[in-house]
Amino acid sequence: MALNIIVLIKQIIDIDQIRTDPNTGEPVTQGIPFRVENLSKNAIEAAVQLKEKNGGKVTGIIFGTDKANAAMKEAYAMGVDDGIIITGYAGNNPSLTAHVISEKIKSISDYNVIILGNQSADSYTGVLPGLIAGKLSVPILGNAVSIEAEDGKIKIRRALEDKDQIISAPTPCVVSVTQEINQPRLPPVLQIMAAGRKPIKTEQPSLVDIHAGKVLSNLAPKSERRRQIFEDASKGSEEVAKAIRSEIK
Amino acid sequence: MKFLVFSDIGKNVAEIATKLRDLGEVHSFTMKNQRETVLKSGSKRLVLLEGTPFSGNVSGALIGSDLPTYDYVFISSTPLGREVAGLISASTGNTIASEIFDFSIDNDKIKTKRFFFGGKTIMEEENSSKIVTVTPGSFEPSESAETAQEETLALSDSHEKLIEEKDRESSGTNIEAAGIIVSVGRGIGSKEAIEKIMPLVSATRGEIAGSRPVCLDYRWLSEERQVGLSGKKVKPRVYIALGISGQIQHIAGMRGSKIVVAVNKDKDAPIFQECDYGIVGDLFQIVPKIVENLKK
Structure with missing residues (x-):
């Protein structure tokens, strides 16, 4: 069964490169590049593997900014067939993101499955899979560590805190993936070059008035640790043992 | 004020209910097999859900339980809870304050704290959101003398089907x-x-x-x-x-x-x-x- 797969890709500021000002605690984001969010790479890999096994095509959607071309090219190089960038992303606001993306998906009538990461690394809200499934009125299979398609159904395996489950739902449905699902491929140079020449559709969002929370502050948490570092293992072990002993009741 | 609290994990309900019970009336929803951990959480009403929980049938059960009469819906951030929050938000149009670890309520505004930039910063926000997802372990649960009024509610059939389930070996450590x-x-x-x-x-x-x-x-x-x-x-x-x-x-x-x-x-x-x-x-x-x- 050939599958029409949609993968949702998030582009984020490279959070590993963000430093916070030691005096003010303010995050310094100026000049820091954007990258494809790690879990989005797992989602792309899962989508492309599903296509390779069942046939069909993968459409990537980014709700981002005009800087998102590089992210989409990376997705192309990994095996995504078509790409749509919706511009106008203006910060973390899951309800608005879900609205924009689900309005776009409604115009792609014959899709079978929407794949996305379960909780992205920057804001960590984790509510987008439910929001999108809710707005499209389709079932949701969450936290997949493997995905299989079989006649009109999607089956996933997932690891919850205390149990492992295999669950299924009829298509179309939403599947959220965890980082354990796969090791995203590193595309060969030829594919990267070919990806650079492939067209990307850029569209305007159907915006609505959904307000995000008003940010009162966004600062590094204060760390009041002593930071007493020993390079002498004997001295260090002695001091550490003393500190531990004072806390053993 | 009236709060609806849901988690598939009873201990998480107890954490949130402990924090909320001084602010108003708490109605807690959890799975039937979690009853013991929620009974003394200070909830006025305890609704025990029966059946195989999926986000679709759980959100349906919550929406069908006089949802508009609650001031806030608090949901613990588990894989199931996050989906349920999303589905309720999509259905009611209320926004979500997500993955918060601390909050204070001032009438129709809620001030929340959450980690941002992957944990490098703490973001403090003022929200008009009525749905809140809470990081498990954010609050210390304590027992209350008030006993909850118990009832059961059967979950409806869902589009999602459970094919196989295996309990993972648990050492019972916490x-x-x-x-x-x-x-x-x-x-x-x-x-x-x-x-x-x-x-x-x-x-x-x-x-x-x-x-x-x-x-x-x-x-x-x-x-x-x-x-x-x-x-x-x-x-x-x-x-x-x-x-x-x-x-x-x-x-x-x-x-x-x-x-x-x-x-x-x-x-x-x-x-x-x-x-x-x-x-x-x-x-x-x-x-x-x-x-x-x-x-x-």
């Missing part, structure tokens, strides 16, 4: 309650090497725990022992980090510890910025020395 935690990272090198750490665990009468790679990628320890943004949030009296580099996602899970000890061979490892005592060197040399000193 690292969130541990007074001393010895935590290992990738730097431990192998599953077998964890044995070499156990003398320190027994000398401190502590619990062993691990970072995300150790628990999820390599599975050297079970998932219930994972400390971090995506795992357990712990606040022991002493947290001993062995071979843990100190990725911000890990720090977010142990920031509440009273004393942090770090052992790492890389003197530039970020964990040394977040510790009280640090020793630079080979953990397999240093751990026996600490044990020896503890026995003196």
Whole structure:
């Protein structure tokens, strides 16, 4: 069964490169590049593997900014067939993101499955899979560590805190993936070059008035640790043992 | 004020209900097999859900339970809870304040705190959201004298079907309650090497725990022992980090510890910025020395 797969890709500021000002605690984001969010790479890999096994095509959607071309090219190089960038992303606001993306998906009538990461690394809200499934009125299979398609159904395996489950739902449905699902491929140079020449559709969002929370502050948490570092293992072990002993009741 | 609280994990309901019960009337919803842990949470009403929970039928049950009469819906951030929050939001049009670890309510506004930029910052926001997802472990549960009025509610059939379910072996440990935690990272090198750490665990009468790679990628320890943004949030009296580099996602899970000890061979490892005592060197040399000193 050939599958029409949609993968949702998030582009984020490279959070590993963000430093916070030691005096003010303010995050310094100026000049820091954007990258494809790690879990989005797992989602792309899962989508492309599903296509390779069942046939069909993968459409990537980014709700981002005009800087998102590089992210989409990376997705192309990994095996995504078509790409749509919706511009106008203006910060973390899951309800608005879900609205924009689900309005776009409604115009792609014959899709079978929407794949996305379960909780992205920057804001960590984790509510987008439910929001999108809710707005499209389709079932949701969450936290997949493997995905299989079989006649009109999607089956996933997932690891919850205390149990492992295999669950299924009829298509179309939403599947959220965890980082354990796969090791995203590193595309060969030829594919990267070919990806650079492939067209990307850029569209305007159907915006609505959904307000995000008003940010009162966004600062590094204060760390009041002593930071007493020993390079002498004997001295260090002695001091550490003393500190531990004072806390053993 | 009237609150609806839901989690598939009873303990998480108790945490949130403890925090909310002084602010108003709490109606708690959880799975029937979680009854014991919620009974004394100070909820006025306890609704026990029967059946196989999926986000579709659970959100349906909550929406069908006079949802508009509640001022706020609090949902614990588990995989099921996050989906339920999304579905309720899509259905009601109310926005979600997500993954919060602290909050205060001022009439129709709620002030929330959550981690941002992968845990590098704390974002404080003022929301008009009526749905809140709460990071498990954010509040300390305590028992209340008030007994809940109990009722059961059958979940409807769902589009999602359970094909197979296997309980994962659980050692019954709860690292969130541990007074001393010895935590290992990738730097431990192998599953077998964890044995070499156990003398320190027994000398401190502590619990062993691990970072995300150790628990999820390599599975050297079970998932219930994972400390971090995506795992357990712990606040022991002493947290001993062995071979843990100190990725911000890990720090977010142990920031509440009273004393942090770090052992790492890389003197530039970020964990040394977040510790009280640090020793630079080979953990397999240093751990026996600490044990020896503890026995003196």
